Amino acid sequence: MADSTQTEDVTEPAARASWLRRTLTNQQVVLFVVLAALIVFFGLHNSLFFQTGEFSNLLTDFSGLILIALAETYVIVAGGIDLAVGSTAAVSGVVAAGWIQPLVNAKVNEAVVLLVGALACALVGAIAGGFSALLITAFDLVPFVATLVTYSVGAGLALVISNGAPVGYNPGAIYWSASGIGMVTWLVAIILVIAIILGVVLHFTAYGRYTFAIGSNAFAARAAGIAVRRHLVSIYVTSGILAGLTGMFFYIRSGSGAATTGVSNSANLIAIAAVVIGGASLTGGIGRWAGTMLGAAVLTVVSDGLIFINVPPTWIQVVVGALIAVAALLQTFRRRSRRLS
Amino acid sequence: MTTTETRTPVLELRHLNLHYGSVEALHDVSFSAYGGEVIGLVGDNGAGKSSLIKTVSGVNTPDSGEIIVDGQLRHWRSPHDSMMAGIETLYQDSGLAPDLSIGANIFLGRERRRSGLLGRLGFLDQRAMEREALEQLARVGITIPQTQRTVSELSGGQRQAVAIGRAIAWAKHVIILDEPTNHLGARQSAEVLKVITSARAHGLCVLFISHTLPHVLEVTDRIIVLRLGRVVRDAPTSQFTVESLLAAITGLSE
Numbered sequence: 001m002a003d004s005t006q007t008e009d010v011t012e013p014a015a016r017a018s019w020l021r022r023t024l025t026n027q028q029v030v031l032f033v034v035l036a037a038l039i040v041f042f043g044l045h046n047s048l049f050f051q052t053g054e055f056s057n058l059l060t061d062f063s064g065l066i067l068i069a070l071a072e073t074y075v076i077v078a079g080g081i082d083l084a085v086g087s088t089a090a091v092s093g094v095v096a097a098g099w100i101q102p103l104v105n106a107k108v109n110e111a112v113v114l115l116v117g118a119l120a121c122a123l124v125g126a127i128a129g130g131f132s133a134l135l136i137t138a139f140d141l142v143p144f145v146a147t148l149v150t151y152s153v154g155a156g157l158a159l160v161i162s163n164g165a166p167v168g169y170n171p172g173a174i175y176w177s178a179s180g181i182g183m184v185t186w187l188v189a190i191i192l193v194i195a196i197i198l199g200v201v202l203h204f205t206a207y208g209r210y211t212f213a214i215g216s217n218a219f220a221a222r223a224a225g226i227a228v229r230r231h232l233v234s235i236y237v238t239s240g241i242l243a244g245l246t247g248m249f250f251y252i253r254s255g256s257g258a259a260t261t262g263v264s265n266s267a268n269l270i271a272i273a274a275v276v277i278g279g280a281s282l283t284g285g286i287g288r289w290a291g292t293m294l295g296a297a298v299l300t301v302v303s304d305g306l307i308f309i310n311v312p313p314t315w316i317q318v319v320v321g322a323l324i325a326v327a328a329l330l331q332t333f334r335r336r337s338r339r340l341s
Numbered sequence: 342m343t344t345t346e347t348r349t350p351v352l353e354l355r356h357l358n359l360h361y362g363s364v365e366a367l368h369d370v371s372f373s374a375y376g377g378e379v380i381g382l383v384g385d386n387g388a389g390k391s392s393l394i395k396t397v398s399g400v401n402t403p404d405s406g407e408i409i410v411d412g413q414l415r416h417w418r419s420p421h422d423s424m425m426a427g428i429e430t431l432y433q434d435s436g437l438a439p440d441l442s443i444g445a446n447i448f449l450g451r452e453r454r455r456s457g458l459l460g461r462l463g464f465l466d467q468r469a470m471e472r473e474a475l476e477q478l479a480r481v482g483i484t485i486p487q488t489q490r491t492v493s494e495l496s497g498g499q500r501q502a503v504a505i506g507r508a509i510a511w512a513k514h515v516i517i518l519d520e521p522t523n524h525l526g527a528r529q530s531a532e533v534l535k536v537i538t539s540a541r542a543h544g545l546c547v548l549f550i551s552h553t554l555p556h557v558l559e560v561t562d563r564i565i566v567l568r569l570g571r572v573v574r575d576a577p578t579s580q581f582t583v584e585s586l587l588a589a590i591t592g593l594s595e
Contacts, residue, residue: 205463206452213449222451223432225421231447258519285440 027279027330031294034243036299042305049308056183062300063191067246068267070198070276071239073292077202077276078282079215080136085243085271086130086262087154093247094158096120097168097257112170117251121244129240130158133233140221149237151268158259166256169310174255187252194245199289211235215284227232230274272321274299277327349412349516351376351546352397352428358362359392359404359570365402366392373516373538379537381557381578384567386592390550392566394517397548398430401424411514427513433520436504439493443485444471445568446492447478478506481539498529505536509543516540517548524555534560554583568592 042049068085075082100117119172119250135146161167195297202208210231213221222228243262250261262268276282277298278291302323350373356472359367367389374451383391384534397408399417406582408415410426416525417423420430448470478485483502485495490493491526508516518537520532524578530553536558538563540547557578564581566589574589581589 058427083374086458159588200464204452204465206465207463209452209465211447213438213445216440218440219432220446220449223420223430226450227425281440285438333358 024186038301045309059188063188065296067242068197068271069296070244072271072275077215077287078211082239083112083147084150086267088243089247090158091154092121092124092244093257094167095124095252101168104170118248121177121248122241125240125244129237133236137229162259166258169258170255173252177252191282354411355407357403359403374546379561381561381564382550388567389570428515429508430517431511437492444474447474477510490574501533509540515546519550
């Protein structure tokens, strides 16, 4: 019965595309090659780049980026965008730093202090994310505008609360941030574990599936009985929590909270860049955990590597811009080749 | 369809009325529909076709009147309620998520979980879903070579066939198809009509909304003509020609 009712078209794009072409247009494969080439390039220019100390630095910088980049992956896959992640990191770090300073002064066990700090950051982040979600789902603001509001409010509040100066002082945190096994610090290990959980949830669970479905066709998702609004709220709140934890990450590294964290370096745009370089579509429905991780790795290696070969830091943004352009062009090429074949 | 009249209708509408503000969208709409029956729902723009299917599928709430599904009086609070009662609705061009695989689309909102703890944590049994999706589509005469491909890579006709296959897979009683052959070429339309016939063979009632009168005449058993929110004709398809149908739709026949 199958043959008589074939609905297959004459053209068969996937079968016609050559193996080489498919590989070249697979963003993850391309990124992996680019990443390897970059490491070799920087290593050849300066052999110090291969030292474990530098590798540890790379891992740490990578860790400061991946939580917000993965948060951004969920948001972008669901068809939105979150501009607030940078300033949410700032405001949560500043607020938490103020809250836990009495514990620091009272010489409470450092692990307890940092755990309380992380919870405080997550709470502030959840409030920020919840505010964006409220503007989007209850007041129907587009995500770009809603999260721009949250970004602005967060950055402003961080400055007001901190008065423009670092909040608190916790040398124990800095000391702890360097401890670990070999070149992997505990801090990096914890963040990598969270990152892996985020990847598993995105690609193997119903939660992840609904995220893709909503970004691909929100109407179809709603018609299929998925609670679209509730899911979007949870995504923006999670994004806020991850931004808050990134705020804690920077608190731990510097021993204080600063209003410039994630704001002065436009961390929100770097996170979005990592997602786009990773092959996600800003129209929603398309994105991969591995793509974002590789995108963040490429950005980290480029930023750190350029400094290593004595390129002025001011040029780094130009290079990042070029990287985004190349990634976007690759995606356009891939989509066009699919349509033409 | 003379023998079906003694059975319980799978869908019965009694005196449905619906207003949008002061605009009367549906006026005293009543009809019964039986399993294994394809009913064409035709009418001019604004005749009330969309209002009617949205009321049956739970998007709209009628001001008065009753919706009875398989002998039970029902009240929808959301489209999800009508789905749970065995009514699947396929809206124009919007049934599928193009970036998801065919299996993911067939099981959208009804995902198969893995067994045990992993399943309770929300882990999906993706392999089983892809396999069962293929089997289910084959059962209604749709063959797609690779389910892992995303829906965006399918042709328009294939997409529509998959969407209808999805509706057939889950509907217990009724599937509602809103302009399923819109924007499709002749060959692709023929495929879609074939899938509709297969839904009838599975004992489902199909409400087929279309402007393409030859398609309606080809595939339906009965045609209900709506005009200005009222049912103006309800008769077996054999009693209509394109001309008489057009006359009923425009009101020239009265």
